[in-house]
Amino acid sequence: MKLVSSKNLSEYFIIVGCGRLGANLANTLSEEGGNVLIIDKNKEAFRKLSPSFGGLSVAGDGTDFDVLQEAQIDKANVLVVVTNNDNVNVMIAQIAREIFKVNRVIARLYDPERECVYREFGIDTICPAILSAKEIDKMLLRTGSTEKLDKTACELKEETK
Amino acid sequence: MKKKVLLVGGRSKSKSLALSLIKRGYQVTAINDIYDDCLKLAEIKKLSVIYGDGSKPFVLEDADAAAYDIVIALTSKDEDNLVVCELCKKRFHIKKTVALVSDPKKTEFFYKMGIDSVVCAISAVTSIIEQQAFVDEMANIVPIGEGRIQIAEVPITGSAPVVGKKIWEIDLPKEVIIGCILRSNTAMIPRGDTRILAGDVLVLISSSGQEIAAVKGLTGR
Numbered sequence: 001m002k003l004v005s006s007k008n009l010s011e012y013f014i015i016v017g018c019g020r021l022g023a024n025l026a027n028t029l030s031e032e033g034g035n036v037l038i039i040d041k042n043k044e045a046f047r048k049l050s051p052s053f054g055g056l057s058v059a060g061d062g063t064d065f066d067v068l069q070e071a072q073i074d075k076a077n078v079l080v081v082v083t084n085n086d087n088v089n090v091m092i093a094q095i096a097r098e099i100f101k102v103n104r105v106i107a108r109l110y111d112p113e114r115e116c117v118y119r120e121f122g123i124d125t126i127c128p129a130i131l132s133a134k135e136i137d138k139m140l141l142r143t144g145s146t147e148k149l150d151k152t153a154c155e156l157k158e159e160t161k
Numbered sequence: 162m163k164k165k166v167l168l169v170g171g172r173s174k175s176k177s178l179a180l181s182l183i184k185r186g187y188q189v190t191a192i193n194d195i196y197d198d199c200l201k202l203a204e205i206k207k208l209s210v211i212y213g214d215g216s217k218p219f220v221l222e223d224a225d226a227a228a229y230d231i232v233i234a235l236t237s238k239d240e241d242n243l244v245v246c247e248l249c250k251k252r253f254h255i256k257k258t259v260a261l262v263s264d265p266k267k268t269e270f271f272y273k274m275g276i277d278s279v280v281c282a283i284s285a286v287t288s289i290i291e292q293q294a295f296v297d298e299m300a301n302i303v304p305i306g307e308g309r310i311q312i313a314e315v316p317i318t319g320s321a322p323v324v325g326k327k328i329w330e331i332d333l334p335k336e337v338i339i340g341c342i343l344r345s346n347t348a349m350i351p352r353g354d355t356r357i358l359a360g361d362v363l364v365l366i367s368s369s370g371q372e373i374a375a376v377k378g379l380t381g382r
Contacts, residue, residue, distance in 0.1 A: 063239065063240060063264075064264070065266050065267075066266075085240070086216075086244075087216050087238070087240040087241050087243070087244045088240045090240065090243065090244050090247075091239065091240040091243050091244070094243075094270075094274060095270060098270070098273055098274070099270055099273075111217065111218075113217075113218040113219065114218065114244065114248070116248075116251050116252050120251075
């Protein structure tokens with residue numbers, strides 16, 4: 001995964017939510033030389049970061065304007081919101097976009113039905129369920145026909161090689 | 162036709178609001194995602210109760226949200242109230258959305274997101290407490306226009322510096338006017354040459370923050 005290779009190295013990323021996805025993303029971006037700051041309510045969550053993580057971490061509520069200001073959100077080029085609560089993600093994404101005018105805002109959304117709320121604000125969304133469904137669909141297509149569905153996973157792998 | 166109001170979340174707030182709205186002839190429905198609260202709410206006559214998370218589009222769809230005139234989001238979480246109102250506005254095209262917000266700093270942000278009315282419980286309570294501290298000078302202050310304008314009743318005692326003066330002789334702050342004078346049993350709309358007498362009650366209309374200076378000037382305290 002090359003995320004910042006071709007971009008300006010001085011890009012400043014803020015990630016809100018240090019779950020599996022947030023921590024993983026923070027590690028990767030930091031490894032590739034990006035400036036990363038990660039926010040989470042619970043400071044225990046930062047244990048998920050790798051020992052080589054070279055960015056900053058802020059323990060606090062990401063919906064709080066003061067916490068976002070402390071994170072220097074006005075200087076951020078990209079903000080990624082990946083907390084485990086869709087409504088929190090909606091609110092933080094909108095605060096970033098409308099109050100602090102962050103250029104690029106990406107939010108995770110478990111429930112794709114809420115997307116209409118984001119659309120007009122220029123917020124990019126990713127929905128794990130839709131991504132997984134697409135990926136599974138792709139795997140099925142690769143096997144050629146659906147009759148092979150009843151074969152074991154091992155056999156499928158063999159065939160796709 | 163009866164106006165239809167949808168209340169989302171909030172236990173005791175939802176209950177007392179539902180009671181008062183029903184009394185005033187509205188048709189009220191409450192959505193709540195805590196089952197016990199739903200049971201409590203269901204004790205109210207004429208109130209329809211829906212068990213579910215009101216920030217989920219399919220729950221609002223089940224409630225036939227598009228048929229409502231007003232939605233009021235009363236949950237304890239700001240983000241839920243924001244999403245409820247945004248969904249109601251954008252997806253179900255409800256004309257009036259009202260949100261409760263606990264963080265006073267977010268009031269303006271909520272307005273910016275298109276919510277028609279934002280009520281901040283903390284600011285409201287603080288201003289009531291402030292008002293109580295001045296209860297000697299002021300009988301009553303009513304905030305209107307989201308608290309930007311205050312209407313205050315000011316009783317004028319014999320010792321007040323304005324007694325016997327005409328209104329145009331009084332030095333009032335710029336954004337304050339005397340809208341009405343209550344004298345014994347009559348209410349009069351004053352003109353510049355109206356004289357203030359001891360025992361009058363003045364009704365002040367002022368922009369927020371000016372009323373305390375105005376009251377001090379009028380009563381001399």
